[in-house]
Amino acid sequence: MKYVKVETILPDNLVKEIQKYIQGEYIYIPCQLEKRKKWGENSGSKIYIKDRNENIRSKYISGYKIKNLAEEFFLSEHSIRKIVYTKNK
Template sequence: MRYIKAADVLPEELLREVQRYADGAYLYIPRISENRLSWGDRTRSKEETAQRNRDIYARFQAGEGPRELAGAYFLTEKTVRRIILAQRKARGGGDGSGE
């Protein structure tokens, strides 16, 4: 997000009205809901995280334990277990019991 000068984009009358409420303050103006981007839409973060999670699950299926995976990916064991459970559910593999 970058800052822009209100005087450069707002009509003078509207600027004066805003100044009545927030003179000199920094304002955050939220995006119109139709213009909002989901997390990761601007970057590849969403895709990269999904791939990481698939990799974790594949390594888990190959025999690596949550503790080893947590160390390899700099995550907590609890996070690794959540990823494994989510991947298992996504593949129709049940509730995750029996890890």
Template sequence: MKYTNAKKVLPEKLITEIQQYIQGETIYIPKPEMEYKPWGSRSGSRQWLDRRNAAIRHDFKNNIKIEQLAQDYFLSMETIKKIVYSAK
């Protein structure tokens, strides 16, 4: 989060209005919801996990046992079960 002095970006009238509610404190103004990006979309993490999980499901359908998948992918058996039994 970046700090910006309100006097540099907001009109004086708006600053005066805000001062009726809060003074001398830091206030966070969130972006509009339409500008939020889903988790991992910028870094590519989401796509990587989706590909990994698809590979796990593929291997499971090809009769690779859960225990073996857990070892191959360095995940717990419970995590593998969540992936292979999910509705995707």
């Protein structure tokens, strides 16, 4: 990250306005070129969890017991119940 003097890039009136809130401190202004992605969109975790939950629901509907699903998916019975009893969005 490269430090830049504020006077070289911002107009004087904006510098004075910022100085009302902060003086002599460093501030970081993040780049907002693109909209921030939601949790799991970059890594694929969101899709994996969605598919896993659909699989759990379909197995429950076809007759699997909550205890067996908990063992198969390495989740607690409470977590399986939350997945099974939550409506699909």
